[in-house]
Every structure is written in structure tokens, then in C-alpha cells.
Amino acid sequence: xxxxxxxVKIDELRKLAVGILEKVDxxxxxxxxxxxxxxASDRRGIPSHGVARLKxxxxxxxxxxxxxxxxIKVVKEGPSYAxxxxxxxxxxxxxxxxMNMAIEKARDSGLAFVTxxxxxxxxxxxxxxxxxxxxxxxxxSMTNSAPLVVPTFSKEIILGTNPLSVAAPAKxxxxxxxxxxxxxxxxxxxxxxxxLDKKLPLSWATDETGKATNDPKRVLDNLLERRGGGLLPxxxxxEELGGHKGYCLSLMVDILSGVLAGGDFGKHLYAGGKGxxxxxxxxxxxxxxxxxxxxxxxxxxxxxxxxxxxxxxxxEGAERIYIPGEKEFAFEDSYKDEVPxxxxxxxxxxxxxxxxxxxxxx
Amino acid sequence: xxxxxxxVKIDELRKLAVGILEKVDxxxxxxxxxxxxxxASDRRGIPSHGVARLKxxxxxxxxxxxxxxxxIKVVKEGPSYAxxxxxxxxxxxxxxxxMNMAIEKARDSGLAFVTxxxxxxxxxxxxxxxxxxxxxxxxxSMTNSAPLVVPTFSKEIILGTNPLSVAAPAKxxxxxxxxxxxxxxxxxxxxxxxxLDKKLPLSWATDETGKATNDPKRVLDNLLERRGGGLLPxxxxxEELGGHKGYCLSLMVDILSGVLAGGDFGKHLYAGGKGxxxxxxxxxxxxxxxxxxxxxxxxxxxxxxxxxxxxxxxxEGAERIYIPGEKEFAFEDSYKDEVPxxxxxxxxxxxxxxxxxxxxxx
Numbered sequence: 001x002x003x004x005x006x007x008v009k010i011d012e013l014r015k016l017a018v019g020i021l022e023k024v025d026x027x028x029x030x031x032x033x034x035x036x037x038x039x040a041s042d043r044r045g046i047p048s049h050g051v052a053r054l055k056x057x058x059x060x061x062x063x064x065x066x067x068x069x070x071x072i073k074v075v076k077e078g079p080s081y082a083x084x085x086x087x088x089x090x091x092x093x094x095x096x097x098x099m100n101m102a103i104e105k106a107r108d109s110g111l112a113f114v115t116x117x118x119x120x121x122x123x124x125x126x127x128x129x130x131x132x133x134x135x136x137x138x139x140x141s142m143t144n145s146a147p148l149v150v151p152t153f154s155k156e157i158i159l160g161t162n163p164l165s166v167a168a169p170a171k172x173x174x175x176x177x178x179x180x181x182x183x184x185x186x187x188x189x190x191x192x193x194x195x196l197d198k199k200l201p202l203s204w205a206t207d208e209t210g211k212a213t214n215d216p217k218r219v220l221d222n223l224l225e226r227r228g229g230g231l232l233p234x235x236x237x238x239e240e241l242g243g244h245k246g247y248c249l250s251l252m253v254d255i256l257s258g259v260l261a262g263g264d265f266g267k268h269l270y271a272g273g274k275g276x277x278x279x280x281x282x283x284x285x286x287x288x289x290x291x292x293x294x295x296x297x298x299x300x301x302x303x304x305x306x307x308x309x310x311x312x313x314x315x316e317g318a319e320r321i322y323i324p325g326e327k328e329f330a331f332e333d334s335y336k337d338e339v340p341x342x343x344x345x346x347x348x349x350x351x352x353x354x355x356x357x358x359x360x361x362x
Numbered sequence: 363x364x365x366x367x368x369x370v371k372i373d374e375l376r377k378l379a380v381g382i383l384e385k386v387d388x389x390x391x392x393x394x395x396x397x398x399x400x401x402a403s404d405r406r407g408i409p410s411h412g413v414a415r416l417k418x419x420x421x422x423x424x425x426x427x428x429x430x431x432x433x434i435k436v437v438k439e440g441p442s443y444a445x446x447x448x449x450x451x452x453x454x455x456x457x458x459x460x461m462n463m464a465i466e467k468a469r470d471s472g473l474a475f476v477t478x479x480x481x482x483x484x485x486x487x488x489x490x491x492x493x494x495x496x497x498x499x500x501x502x503s504m505t506n507s508a509p510l511v512v513p514t515f516s517k518e519i520i521l522g523t524n525p526l527s528v529a530a531p532a533k534x535x536x537x538x539x540x541x542x543x544x545x546x547x548x549x550x551x552x553x554x555x556x557x558l559d560k561k562l563p564l565s566w567a568t569d570e571t572g573k574a575t576n577d578p579k580r581v582l583d584n585l586l587e588r589r590g591g592g593l594l595p596x597x598x599x600x601e602e603l604g605g606h607k608g609y610c611l612s613l614m615v616d617i618l619s620g621v622l623a624g625g626d627f628g629k630h631l632y633a634g635g636k637g638x639x640x641x642x643x644x645x646x647x648x649x650x651x652x653x654x655x656x657x658x659x660x661x662x663x664x665x666x667x668x669x670x671x672x673x674x675x676x677x678e679g680a681e682r683i684y685i686p687g688e689k690e691f692a693f694e695d696s697y698k699d700e701v702p703x704x705x706x707x708x709x710x711x712x713x714x715x716x717x718x719x720x721x722x723x724x
Contacts, residue, residue, distance in 0.1 A: 315572020
């Protein structure tokens with residue numbers, strides 16, 4: 001929780017988020033799904049993908065980038081797969097429908113993969129893999145996103161931060177939830193460093209010449225003006241540092257989420273400008289572990305693996321070894337009734353409430 | 363090609379590799395699969411996974427770590443999945459069988475995922491994803507491997523370099539082949555730096571205290587003696603550099619290849635010592651692109667994506683932007699009839715030929 005955060009009641013926040021979305025014509029059920037996704041992110045300590053996004057969604061719904069009552073179509077379907085056209089709907093609505101299909105199909109067929117195109121920003125990738133996790137299944141979730149990342153040796157932003165998530169259940173804890181952008185950091189991290197006037201590590205971003213830079217403001221300005229340079233793939237700017245592997249991962253996510261679904265990819269995403277479809281696509285997978293081995297045996301092995309990792313010998317100066325998702329589950333536990341909101345996000349929500357004549361009791 | 367390499371005829375190399383494997387009781391067909399896999403790696407410019415491995419395989423077959431005539435069983439099976447027990451066979455034999463099953467099932471069911479346990483080192487991950495690629499399908503391949511990598515903030519080697527590969531077809535070229543270890547570099551890279559007395563970049567490895575080090579010999583010695591420290595996950599030693607993401611990826615590969623298949627994982631791999639099973643497991647996937655969209659449309663989009671990446675504006679000082687797999691395909695083209703062998707590998711093969719009374723005409 002940062003200095004200028006304010007603790008707000010989750011129940012009230014949920015009511016408000018649903019109310020605001022309803023006011024821009026989103027059906028109640030869809031508004032509830034979207035609010036749940038955003039608040040889940042705040043609760044997991046990832047405010048960049050939380051209700052801070054609500055204003056952008058409202059704008060997108062008003063200007064036509066997003067469709068409040070989309071015609072979501074199952075374009076193709078088989079026992080273990082489906083392709084969904086999201087009709088330009090909210091990514092959370094399209095994503096939840098697609099992941100639910102993957103879960104149902106996996107229950108019947110053992111495993112299933114569902115792609116979705118013509119969707120929008122879907123929040124944290126882990127929300128969907130954890131939908132499977134809650135059912136004791138193995139979940140996979142990926143999405144492409146706005147081009148902000150340069151391929152290795154290029155200074156053009158072609159790739160997205162394209163996150164991927166895999167969630168696997170354990171017996172004595174909530175399991176492992178991998179949820180990571182394939183860039184070294186997201187843009188929001190640069191904004192934080194710019195505000196604090198801090199220098200960037202050199203594997204985060206490049207300047208307009210395509211060279212690694214420690215100047216966050218320069219990168220952010222260049223991104224806005226499309227002057228060249230951008231975020232670096234996981235690893236950094238050289239093959240020596242493994243940056244080409246982050247490039248591979250980002251491209252992999254876009255091939256599975258965008259090209260495979262017949263949606264937009266690479267520079268085509270968000271290319272239409274204001275009011276035009278974003279072109280986002282997603283890839284979801286679900287595996288019923290029992291098709292390979294009894295899920296309880298799998299979970300026991302996961303417990304042992306987690307214990308081995310956590311109790312392994314710490315590097316000098318290190319305090320603790322984490323399991324993927326562990327920090328986020330700890331946040332979730334501590335934010336059961338209340339969640340911190342940045343004061344700017346708080347006041348934006350207040351303005352939205354005022355605009356739509358909704359009670360503001362946060 | 364390095365200074366001390368020798369060009370050898372691929373036909374003769376293949377004959378010799380098959381002959382040597384036959385002499386340690388590997389059936390001809392399996393010997394041919396294994397030789398094909400190793401030589402494919404040499405031809406793709408990845409000699410670390412080429413015929414340089416043959417001696418280790420022969421030793422493994424002789425001492426009982428690997429089984430020359432394994433009882434490979436399909437333990438579980440459905441229209442879109444299977445679990446294979448490799449019976450301790452050569453990884454190439456188990457892997458090819460598993461990937462062929464995935465391909466056949468994907469032809470019938472649209473997509474299929476096959477896990478394999480009780481296998482061994484399977485060569486380059488890309489060999490299997492490219493089996494699908496050759497059929498115009500999308501291929502996925504992963505394997506766990508010997509513990510050499512430290513989790514973030516730990517100094518214990520628990521994870522493998524656990525590679526993953528995804529291959530996707532294009533129209534006018536061989537397509538995209540992602541094939542990458544999830545550590546920043548493999549151990550072989552440290553051996554090269556040690557020989558050249560070169561300092562390591564700090565995101566490659568840690569010393570016995572768990573701190574990033576530039577001393578390759580120290581890391582290699584520590585690995586041998588298990589004194590602490592090891593290879594770093596992609597990104598490096600800190601969360602600031604994204605090292606926790608490489609840790610996530612390595613763990614993901616092991617969950618899918620090891621835990622899901624009910625095989626060994628983490629520190630259990632290669633834990634039995636000489637003559638004991640390695641415990642390796644793999645994960646293979648195959649998707650018939652037509653279940654989502656006409657494969658020809660997919661390939662056209664891939665062409666456009668590849669062209670966009672390759673023709674994007676280069677960073678200052680960069681000569682060229684590569685597509686994943688492009689360098690390896692260029693090697694393959696230039697090594698059609700002959701392939702370079704390191705002089706040490708060449709003489710080891712000569713010794714093996716002598717030992718088994720085989721003609722040595724390389």
C-alpha cells in the first residue's frame with residue numbers, strides 16, 4: 001500500500017463499479033463479471049489492472065471501441081476446442097465466457113483450448129487460469145496487447161507485453177499461479193520510475209535510437225510520439241542477456257492469441273485509433289489432471305515441489321524464496337474486506353459516480 | 363563453424379551413429395530416429411545437442427540409465443490426449459513416439475496433448491515441434507532436465523534449463539520455430555567462456571553464496587561439487603531484472619513435463635546417480651490450425667507478421683532482425699551434405715568406431 005492510497009470497502013467498490021458499467025449500457029451480469037475481475041486484481045496487489053482501468057473501459061464503451069451488448073458468437077466448436085468472436089465486447093466478458101467453455105469441455109473431453117478474437121483488454125491473465133484452478137483443474141490463459149515492445153535489434157514497437165498465465169493446484173495451499181508479462185516490465189513500471197525521478201535498469205527499455213536507456217521520461221515520451229524505442233522483451237536488448245527469448249515468448253503469445261484465432265496481431269492491435277476496435281485476442285486452455293494421473297497425487301507432488309523450493313537454501317542477503325502467485329495470494333488474504341485505492345483512482349471513481357448520479361460511499 | 367571443426371559427410375555420420383547405437387543393442391529403427399535427431403541439431407547449428415551427445419548415450423545405455431529396448435507403454439489415452447511411460451528408453455525414441463501420437467490424434471480430434479514420463483534426454487525441443495510443422499500443424503514441445511538452475515533468491519539448483527518450443531507454419535518460408543531454454547544460458551555457454559577465459563555477464567550465473575558472478579570456472583566447479591549457486595533463470599538474479607519470470611517459466615515447463623505426467627521433477631531428476639534412471643519427462647502438443655481458421659489464411663498472416671518484424675526499423679548498430687528459428691534454418695541450408703564437427707567430438711566418434719569395429723570414414 002503506497003502513501004497516498006485510501007482503503008475502501010470492497011462491497012461498496014463492487015457496487016459502484018457495477019453501477020457505473022450499467023450506466024454505459026453493460027448488462028448487470030456482464031458488469032458483475034467485469035467488476036469482479038478488476039477488484040480481483042486490486043486484491044492481488046496489481047492495481048495497474050484493477051478498477052483504475054474502469055474509466056478507460058467507460059470511455060471505450062462510450063466511444064465505440066468496446067461494445068456494451070456484444071454479439072458473442074461461437075464461430076467453431078468441437079469436443080476439445082472452440083473459437084469465439086467476442087463482438088468487440090469487454091475482454092472480461094469475452095474471456096470469462098471462453099474460459100468457462102474451456103472448463104466445461106475439459107470436464108467432458110479431458111482437455112480443451114478456446115481462442116477468442118475481436119475482444120478487448122481482459123485484465124490480469126491469471127484471473128482466467130484461476131477460474132480453472134478453483135475447480136481443481138490446470139488453467140492456461142494468454143492475451144495479446146497493444147504494441148509497446150521492440151523485437152530484439154529493432155527499434156519499432158510491434159509486440160505487446162503479451163502476458164501468459166498457468167495455474168496448477170496443490171493440496172495444502174492455493175497452488176502455483178504463474179502470471180507474467182513477457183516484457184521485462186510493463187509500461188506502468190516506467191511511469192512509477194518517472195514519477196520518482198529514478199533511473200531505469202538497462203534491460204527495461206530502449207530510446208529512439210534503439211539503444212538501452214535509463215531515462216524513463218524519454219521512453220514514455222517516445223512511446224506517445226512513436227519516435228522509436230520502447231519496452232524490451234524479458235531479458236533485455238541483447239542476445240547475450242537472453243532478450244531474444246523474451247521476444248520469442250511475446251511472439252508465441254501473439255501467435256496463439258491473435259494469429260491462431262484469426263484476430264489482429266502485432267502492429268494491427270489498437271491501430272484504428274479512438275473509437276475503433278482494439279482487435280485483442282486471447283488463448284485459454286484447461287486440463288483435467290485426472291486424464292494423466294489422479295489429481296490428488298498431482299497435488300501431493302505439487303506440495304512437495306513447493307516445499308522444496310521454499311525451504312531451499314537462500315542466497316546471501318535474500319530473505320525468502322517465493323512461489324509464483326504467493327505474494328498475490330498474501331495480498332488477497334490481507335485485502336478481504338477492504339482494498340487500497342490510489343487517491344487519483346479514488347477521485348476518478350468519485351467523478352464517475354457524480355456524472356452518473358450514483359451514490360459514492362467508498 | 364569454429365577453428366578446430368572438421369567438415370564431415372552427413373550420410374557417413376548418420377551411418378556411423380546408427381551403427382554405434384546398434385552395437386549397444388538399440389533396434390535399427392530407434393537408432394535411426396536418434397541419429398536423425400542428433401544430426402538435425404548439428405545441422406541447425408546447435409552442436410551441444412548433436413552427435414557430441416552420442417558418447418553419453420552409449421555410456422547411459424551401457425550402465426543402465428537408459429534402456430536400449432524399452433517397453434514403451436501407453437498408460438492412458440483419449441481422443442485428444444495420452445500419457446506414455448517411456449520405459450527408460452532413449453528420449454528421442456520416446457519423444458518421437460509421443461509426438462507422432464499427438465500428431466495423429468490432432469488430425470482426428472483437432473488438437474492433442476501427450477505427456478511422457480520415465481524418459482531421457484530428448485535432444486533439441488524444436489525437433490518435435492517441427493515434426494508437426496512439417497505436416498502443416500502447430501507443434502509444442504517441452505522437457506524437464508537435470509537441476510542446474512537456481513530459483514530466484516535461492517542458491518540451490520532445483521530447476522532444469524527446461525526448454526520449450528513452439529513451431530508455427532508460414533506460407534513462403536519454413537515458419538517460426540521458437541526453441542529456447544528457460545535459463546538465460548545453458549551450462550555449455552559457461553564452458554565456452556571458461557575455455558576462452560572470458561568474464562560472464564552478470565545475469566547468467568551465481569556463485570556459492572548465491573550472488574551473481576562473472577567467473578565461469580567458479581560456477582562450473584561449484585556445480586560439480588554442489589557447493590551452491592548455479593545457472594540463473596532467464597532475466598537474471600533479481601526481480602528488478604525479471605529473473606522471477608524465468609523462474610516461473612522453468613517451473614511451468616517442469617509442472618507440465620514432470621508433475622503432470624507423474625514422472626520426476628525438480629531435484630529428483632538425475633538424482634539416483636550413475637546407472638539409475640534420469641526420470642525425465644516431456645510434454646507435447648499439436649494443433650490442427652483448421653479447427654480455428656483455414657490454415658492457408660493462418661500462413662498468410664504469419665508471412666505478413668514475419669515480414670513486418672524483419673523489415674522493421676533496426677536499432678542503431680544492429681545489422682538484422684531475426685525471426686525465431688531463422689538462424690537455425692540458415693545453418694540447415696548450408697549444412698545439406700556436410701556438417702562441422704568439433705575435433706574432440708570427431709576423435710571420440712573415431713574411438714567409438716574403433717571400439718565397436720565399425721568403419722570410420724568421416
